Amino acid sequence: MRRRLSTQALATAGQEVAAFARHALLMRHDAARAVLPEGVCDGDDVVVLLHGMFATAGVVRPLRAAIGRMARRAVTVHTAAVSYPSTSGLGPAVERLEAAVRALPGGARLHLCGHSMGGVVCRLYALESGDARVVQTISLGTPFGGVPGAQLLGFAGGRELSPTSEVxxxxxxxxxxxxxxxxxxxxxxxxxxxxxxxLAHALPGGDVKVMEGRGHSALLFDDEVAGVLVRRVLEHAGRGG
Incomplete structure (x- = not known):
């Protein structure tokens, strides 16, 4: 049993190292702009993806592609991605998200999905913007309970992710x-x-899906994770806000 667990741990660690390297390679893409879909009509569903700290919208490119492949079998689901300044704090990040979705039709249905810090940004916007287009929020590895020591990073984004953060x-x-x-x-x-x-960092009162054997960065590049996300979107497609 101990040997099997060690093998599993090594496999998970290797997967996470590979995911982190892929993450780094993708960061050069989509850094300066929001990536918005064309041809969105009133009533369409749009999954808006946000990256985590020290990243760009480029890191969600594979996830956007996976959502497009999987959702095509059922209904049309558009995807968008937004880059934001993660070190400047959650306020500027929410503003960047707001500016991006403002370009989408007033009758579109928005499914906001964020990785790590991006999940907090999505939830803040959903709670405080009053945007009735938001159908739901989804987080990938988001530490809603805070990250111990985050305040030591010395910038606003870090302080707001500390366990004692008022936000x-x-x-x-x-x-x-x-x-x-x-x-x-x-x-x-x-x-x-x-x-x-x-598991203790899941949002209280929300639904939870645990992906065993996955690390923090690996969530972005895992087909099973993409499948969970797509099924969730399809469950809420067409229901409105």
Whole structure:
């Protein structure tokens, strides 16, 4: 048993190293702009993807492609991706998301999905913007419980991800602008090395899906994770806000 567990741990670690390298290679793409779909009509579903800290919208390119392949079998699901300044704090990140989705039709249905810090950005926007187009939020490896020591990074984005962050507290309590309930799914990496006890960092009151044997970065490049995300989107497609 111990040998099998060691083999599994090594495989997971190797997968995470490969994912991190892929993450680094993709960061040069889509850094300066939002990537928005063409031909979106009122009533269409759009999955808006946000990256995590120290990244760009380029890292979600493979996930966007996977969503497009899988969702095509059922209904048309558009994808968008937004780059934001992760070191400047959550406020500027939310503003960047708001500016991007403003270009989408007023009758579109938005499914906001963020990796790591991006999940907090998505949830903040859903709670506080009053945007009735937001159908749901989905997070990938997002530490809603905070990251110990994050405040030591010395910039606003780090301080706001610390366990004592008032912003994270507000998000966990679901304190929104208009009292509107927005469903949430936390997709959790069972082997996440960024936070201890990753399951404890899922958003309270939301649905949770644990992906065993995956690390923090690997969530972005895993077909099974993409499948969970697509099924969730299809479950809520056409329901409106």
């Amino acid at each position: 994270l507290r507000r998000v966990r309590l679901g304190m929104g602008a208009e009292g509107r309930e927005v469903p949430h799914l936390s997709i959790v990496a069972g082997a996440d090395s960024v936070v201890r006890a990753p």
